[in-house]
Amino acid sequence: MLGHIAYLAALAGLAALVNASDLNALGPTVLVLGAIGIWRYSWAGLNYARAVAYVRWRYPRQRARAERAYAARPAQAHPYFMVTTYKIEPVVTTRVYRTIFDAAARSATGATIVASVVDGADVRVIRDLFVARGGGQPGPMQHVKLVIDRIPGTGKRDAIARSLRLIAREAPTSRDILIFVDGDSCVPVDLVARTAPYFTDPRVGALTTDEAVEIENAPLFRDWFDLRFMQRQMMMSSMAFGGRVLTLTGRLSVFRADLATRASFIRQVEHDQIDHWRLGTVRFLTGDDKSTWFWLLSRGYRLTYLPDVKSVSMETQPLPGFFESAFALMRRWFGNMLRTNGRAVALGPRRIGFFTWWSVLDQRVSIWTTLFGPTAVLLTTIFVDPVALPAYLAWVMFTRYLFCGLLSLFRGGGFPVNYPFLLYFGQIAGAAVKSYALFRLDRQKWTRQSGTAVRVALPLGQRLRAASSTYMHVLTLGWFTVGVVLLTGIL
Incomplete structure (x- = not known):
């Protein structure tokens, strides 16, 4: 309980550092982040509503029907x-x-x-x-x-x-x-x-x-x-x-x-x-x-x-x-x-259903929408106004705390105070790892099992493919950053 009180106090302290005039000065950044936020939170809300409907309504009926048929x-x-x-x-x-x-x-x-x-x-x-x-x-x-x-x-x-x-x-x-x-x-x-x-x-x-x-x-x-x-x-x-x-x-x-x-x-x-x-x-x-x-x-x-x-x-x-x-x-x-x-997306919405198809496609889209927020805030803090940082941190602490509370209802309610931090870490670090893996699909390794060979000198062809992966990844991150600074009005 003390941890949650300290968390909420820190949230309130960060929010107190920001006023309406500060947000007006950050106009383009707030608008773009707000638009992306509405999209992402609407998607999360839709999935949450579907999950509740499944657990409380559809699933009990499916189970009863299946057990009658099995009997x-x-x-x-x-x-x-x-x-x-x-x-x-x-x-x-x-x-x-x-x-x-x-x-x-x-x-x-x-x-x-x-x-x-x-x-x-x-x-x-x-x-x-x-x-x-x-x-x-x-x-x-x-x-x-x-x-x-x-x-x-x-x-x-x-x-x-x-x-x-x-x-x-x-x-x-x-x-x-x-x-x-x-x-x-x-x-x-x-x-x-x-x-x-x-x-x-x-x-x-x-x-x-x-x-x-x-x-x-x-x-x-x-x-x-x-x-x-x-x-x-x-x-x-x-x-x-x-x-x-x-x-x-x-x-x-x-x-x-x-x-x-x-x-x-x-x-x-x-x-x-x-x-x-x-x-x-x-x-x-x-x-x-x-x-x-x-x-x-x-x-x-x-x-x-x-x-x-x-x-x-x-x-x-x-x-x-x-x-x-x-x-x-x-x-x-x-x-x-x-x-x-990629091959699941290629099946198309008619074959697997629109919601399933869009969910698979969103696995890629969410990489960049997730990274957009911290990138935009970091650049805005450096080049426009430092108040962007406490405003963003307060918003992250509020939204992740609320989301953890909603998630905990699937486990009976209540959660440790470190969950919001772990949730944000999983989102940002996960998106960064996805962007890395997206350009290196040929790299695979088990964590416990010894599924790969001992590292040896790679042939020229493999070294060239590795270099092309790095080049494509860096190029994509560069264009992504250009898009961020244009959309937020920094340039």
């Missing part, structure tokens, strides 16, 4: 769990597989679990736990089948493709479900019963769920993740209102089993790529969740979201410092997003 089915779904485990602590692996075995035991039709592992120690941990939970013995685990696929560490995409081919041999039907689970994510015990009914609608190809996170010994990093998941809850709910979410997270997503085992689906996961006019063929190393999403989206399937089903991920801060860890993760996340963004 009327003569046969229930058989769940297939596909779990990828690599370089994860044994205590985490034990906890994750315990939840998976419990969820499998609760399935009325049994379950098939395919565990893709690299380390022999993981094989022993998983097998021992399976036996300890009663696997293969009379009781709840009697009809649970465990397949451990030990593979070479050639990458997550190869691991997923191998597991999907193993599951395809079981000939799953359209009523069965295939659950993708990361090796650090715990699933709810009633996962099968909560997700299988949605596939009674033949238009639904996949769904994803809410997420929570557990992070030890890194409170700021944990708060940043919690805030991101609050934002994710709102945006996922908004997109699900129209029937198509913008990602199928790799931590936990559920697919119609006969779709996820098709040869073309497996090929897209294993060997996804884009052809770029400057960078040539860019093969995807990371971002398997974007590949699965695009395969279904391009074929017209619905992709929905369950806001009341939650997985729990056990994350660690990948690097010693908060900022370097956040930047490392954002480079991977936003690189994955932008590599798929």
Whole structure:
């Protein structure tokens, strides 16, 4: 409470430094920032309203309708769990597989679990736990089948493709479900019963769920993740209102089993790529969740979201410092997003719906509208009037505090006082990282897994492509700055 009081006092102090005559002197800057602000806040307000409508009105009706249809089915779904485990602590692996075995035991039709592992120690941990939970013995685990696929560490995409081919041999039907689970994510015990009914609608190809996170010994990093998941809850709910979410997270997503085992689906996961006019063929190393999403989206399937089903991920801060860890993760996340963004936009509004199409397009537009404000204020402070800075800071503190309060309603209300700062950091730093990744789609790296080779001297062609990326990025930022100074009247 004291922190919130201090925050509001600082906000009031900054606002007191500015009066109406000062704002009049900043006329063009205020008008342009106001116009962009109205656009961005209207977009945020629209998504918030759609999210509330989905959670409180549309989703309960969808769930009731799906459960009635599922209860009327003569046969229930058989769940297939596909779990990828690599370089994860044994205590985490034990906890994750315990939840998976419990969820499998609760399935009325049994379950098939395919565990893709690299380390022999993981094989022993998983097998021992399976036996300890009663696997293969009379009781709840009697009809649970465990397949451990030990593979070479050639990458997550190869691991997923191998597991999907193993599951395809079981000939799953359209009523069965295939659950993708990361090796650090715990699933709810009633996962099968909560997700299988949605596939009674033949238009639904996949769904994803809410997420929570557990992070030890890194409170700021944990708060940043919690805030991101609050934002994710709102945006996922908004997109699900129209029937198509913008990602199928790799931590936990559920697919119609006969779709996820098709040869073309497996090929897209294993060997996804884009052809770029400057960078040539860019093969995807990371971002398997974007590949699965695009395969279904391009074929017209619905992709929905369950806001009341939650997985729990056990994350660690990948690097010693908060900022370097956040930047490392954002480079991977936003690189994955932008590599798929162009081809998703190319599908067009008629094929995927106008709101979905515009949301995908806005992933690029929002880079520059987000960076416009701080750039314009910084230049105005230097060249026009220093009062622009406290006025802008007061406005940022007010709007981010209000938005955090609204977001917190999706988690029961209340938020730490550092959320507004983390929100603004995520917006500005995220936009900067997106602008960097936009011109370097060929650069990919895992944060935990060793997904790239040791750095070596690059051939001339790769050095020239890297130089062209830097040139295009700098040129774009230069023209962006020229646009800012013209629109704000500085020039």
